[in-house]
Amino acid sequence: MSLVLRPVGPFLTGAAEAPGELNLSVRLRERLFTAAAMSGEHRAALGDQLRAAFAEGDGEAAASLLVAWVQTWALASMVDEARQRWTQRPDGAALAVLVAAAEIVAQAKGWPMGADGRWPEPDVHWVMSALDGARPDAVAQHHPEDGAEALAALLNLPVIQGAPLPLPPVVSIPGEALAPRRAELCGAVARGELAAVRLTSPPPEDLPTRLAWGELHLESDLQAQLDRFGLAGLTVNEAPSLAELLSPAPPGAPGEPMRRLCDVAILPGPPSALRAGRPRPTAWLLFRGPHPPIPTIVEAGRLLQALDGQRSVAQAAQAAGLPVQQAEELAEALRGLGALTA
Amino acid sequence: MPSTLTIIGLGPARREHVTLEAMEHLEAALERGARVYGLAHAREAAERLVPGLPIRSLDYLYGMPGVDRPKAYEDLAKMLVRRAFEDGLDVVYLVAGSPLYVNDAVLLIRRLCATRGHPLRLVHGVSFVDLVLDRVYWTGHRGLQLYSAWNVARDGVALDAETPALLFQLGEFTAGGDALDDRHSTEMLVELRDVLLRRYPPEHPVIILYSSGRPDYRSLGRRLPLAELAEGTVPVYSNLWVPAVGGPAVEAELAPPSDGLEDRP
Numbered sequence: 036m037s038l039v040l041r042p043v044g045p046f047l048t049g050a051a052e053a054p055g056e057l058n059l060s061v062r063l064r065e066r067l068f069t070a071a072a073m074s075g076e077h078r079a080a081l082g083d084q085l086r087a088a089f090a091e092g093d094g095e096a097a098a099s100l101l102v103a104w105v106q107t108w109a110l111a112s113m114v115d116e117a118r119q120r121w122t123q124r125p126d127g128a129a130l131a132v133l134v135a136a137a138e139i140v141a142q143a144k145g146w147p148m149g150a151d152g153r154w155p156e157p158d159v160h161w162v163m164s165a166l167d168g169a170r171p172d173a174v175a176q177h178h179p180e181d182g183a184e185a186l187a188a189l190l191n192l193p194v195i196q197g198a199p200l201p202l203p204p205v206v207s208i209p210g211e212a213l214a215p216r217r218a219e220l221c222g223a224v225a226r227g228e229l230a231a232v233r234l235t236s237p238p239p240e241d242l243p244t245r246l247a248w249g250e251l252h253l254e255s256d257l258q259a260q261l262d263r264f265g266l267a268g269l270t271v272n273e274a275p276s277l278a279e280l281l282s283p284a285p286p287g288a289p290g291e292p293m294r295r296l297c298d299v300a301i302l303p304g305p306p307s308a309l310r311a312g313r314p315r316p317t318a319w320l321l322f323r324g325p326h327p328p329i330p331t332i333v334e335a336g337r338l339l340q341a342l343d344g345q346r347s348v349a350q351a352a353q354a355a356g357l358p359v360q361q362a363e364e365l366a367e368a369l370r371g372l373g374a375l376t377a
Numbered sequence: 378m379p380s381t382l383t384i385i386g387l388g389p390a391r392r393e394h395v396t397l398e399a400m401e402h403l404e405a406a407l408e409r410g411a412r413v414y415g416l417a418h419a420r421e422a423a424e425r426l427v428p429g430l431p432i433r434s435l436d437y438l439y440g441m442p443g444v445d446r447p448k449a450y451e452d453l454a455k456m457l458v459r460r461a462f463e464d465g466l467d468v469v470y471l472v473a474g475s476p477l478y479v480n481d482a483v484l485l486i487r488r489l490c491a492t493r494g495h496p497l498r499l500v501h502g503v504s505f506v507d508l509v510l511d512r513v514y515w516t517g518h519r520g521l522q523l524y525s526a527w528n529v530a531r532d533g534v535a536l537d538a539e540t541p542a543l544l545f546q547l548g549e550f551t552a553g554g555d556a557l558d559d560r561h562s563t564e565m566l567v568e569l570r571d572v573l574l575r576r577y578p579p580e581h582p583v584i585i586l587y588s589s590g591r592p593d594y595r596s597l598g599r600r601l602p603l604a605e606l607a608e609g610t611v612p613v614y615s616n617l618w619v620p621a622v623g624g625p626a627v628e629a630e631l632a633p634p635s636d637g638l639e640d641r642p
Contacts, residue, residue: 221456222464225412242443246452249437253414 039195040171044151044182045266046133047200048125056175059186062165063157067140068118068133073111077143078104084142089303094314098306103142105328108298108321109281110136127260127274134264135277149182153265156182159189178266180207180233202269203230203257210238217247224254230269231261284326284373293366293375294344297322301336320374329372335365339374342366379467382457382490383411384483386476386502387422390594394503395426402500403427406469414457415471423471432471447481454485462495475504479525479545506543509586509616511635512598514627515541526617530568538576538622544569547585548613562615566607569617577622579604582629587615595638600631 041058052058066072081104088097110132117132134153141148141155149156157165174190175197176183187194206229208216213234223229232251238244252258260268268274287296298321303314318336320329334357341351352362369375385402388394403423406413407430414433415423423432438449461468476483476499483499490497506523515521522542528534529544536542547569548562573583581603589595590612598618601608606617620629 218459218463222459225460225464225466242448245441246444249441250452250456253433253435253437 037172038169039173039175039197040166040186040190040192041175041177041197042149042182042186043154043156044149044180045178045200045202046137046151046154047202047267047270048121048123057166057169057171059157059162059165060154063140063155064118064122064133066165067144068114068136070111070115073107073114073136073139077139078107078111080143081107081139085302094309094312097303097314098309100142101302101304101309102306103139105300105319105321106135107139108323108328109325110139112322112324113280125270127271128280130264130267130271131274131277131280150180150185151182151265151267153267154182156185162186162189178202180266200266202266204228205231205233205261205266205269207233207235210234210236210244213238213251214241214243214247217243217250221247221250221254224251224258229255231255231258233261233266278327281325281327284322284324286373287370287376289370290377291347292344293342293348293370293377295339295342295374296376297339297374299336299339301333305330320369320372322373326373329374334361335369338362338365339369342375380462380465380495381498382461382468382470382486382495383498383500384470384472384476384486385500386472386474387419387426388503389474389505389508390418390422390588392426394508395422396500396502399500399502400426402469403430406430409467411467411469412460413469413471416473418473419471422473450482451485453482454489458486458489458493458495462493472502475502477501478504478506505545505614505616508588508596509543509545509618512586512596512632513584513618513620514625514630514632516625516628519621519624519628526565526569530565530572536573536576536619539624541621541624541628542617542619544617544619546613547615547617548611562610562613563607566611570603570606573603573606573619577603577619581622582620584618584620584631585611585615586618587612595634595636597634598631 037055039056041056041060043059043063046060049061052061081100085097085100085104088100113132114136117129120126120129121133137154140146144155144157144161146155146157148154171192173193173195174183174187176194177197178200183194206220213232220229220232224231238248256272257269260271260274263274284296287293300319300321301316302319303309304317308314316333318331318333318339320331322328334355337355338351338357341354342348346354348362348366349359352359355362366375383402385399387399388396403426407427412433413430414435416435420432420434423430435453438444438453441449457468457470460466470486472480472483487497520540522536522540524534524542524544526544526547529536548565579602582600583603583606585599585601587597589597
């Protein structure tokens, strides 16, 4: 019996590998889209890259890496549940988390995005390790943009046609073709003959293209999801943004001694200052839950590091080299942010 | 294929001002699954009138960089005509107020349909003019001038001081017309006041006519000398009544509310 390999894209829902099939999408999700990987190898890899960017004075790269690195805390708390939900059925919220996680994975691993533009294309070493010693005979192509050809070239395997994916009809065109084909494409979408349009290159900035793009989103109920999530987006009707899935941490309890409820990192930043070439030391409150990371002043970071659940605020102030009154005010503010509790 | 295009006027804001014909068309649109389009105010009104009616929002045209209102209306008109008569769909376009008052998109749709021989169904609605005139006494003896405040303040339209004038969209302050609040309306009011002072004396009475907004949409009015026109802000959809110089005295009066309630400041 022959063994076929299924590429990562387009990352549709489903867990099981069919008999005679190795599904890289499933294996990628199970191995790299996990809380353990997010808070372990991905965070560590991003941290190494971040330190290198700082050392090289590359503010642009440092800003991008810093944004990714601080996101690993919230994503680590969400990715397991998202993966499990996505495995069972199409789910907009789960997809929003997985797309954000995919960017982290690609950045941490240094992998490019695949043909679909939303999911990382693993390198040959990872693919070989994911095969667990199996030797596939071919790569099955289930969609023109599932990355089968690139994977086959990587492994020197032939491409065979797999069953088409059960996706609504989409047409792929270069960005510059959008305006000239506006009436045809938008009409087809409005008549229900086409679900959305995928652009294979950035659209021109001109007015006819902007108007065509606007009309396309007016008529298509799935265009926005395709833009955000690639082909997988065609399986969900709507999806929140990652920011909408994050909420502020609940305030801690008053009293003493206080202990930290989050991790703290003091790094050059914030990202906008890194890009501008004027970084300043910034403390980050990094929550192990679905809460956004919070940049704050260094004094707050030092105080947090000193509050270990044993010391009073006054003792921590001394350890952090802060006036007691300032430390008390900071502690109260940090408790309100959910970073401290009695 | 249906290939129909229907424009429905929904009246100024209140449910009671929606015509029976408009309601019937809205309910029928829901029933037969028509493709319904609308801009902000009309969409909100229709969603309240017929819950569950899917309406495609055309608001993106307002926020698109480099697209002024004339361009937006031109694109909208061509798009809806194309959708109905080239794509063969059952298209409904919802507009606030009356489709026939100061609505460039409707005008363009009517012209496009006429020149191309397409049938167009237009369902009338109550105009904002009906509501704002209830706080003044317009005799009609000297006619009426109807202009946007922008036309008078910035386009060089000269009013005939011996004919009363109703100037609408008093709070509009940008060429794109994307003002949704009153914060910068004094810029327009200052320009309008200075233009009017060339033809009217400073003590000439003028009346600002506006709506109380949700939920009652009462017609409100404020009478003041022309010289004081720019001393406060006004919402974008306010109107200015300018009585004629030497016209009937009653036309310079602020009429009481027509809803039987007392005016509140």
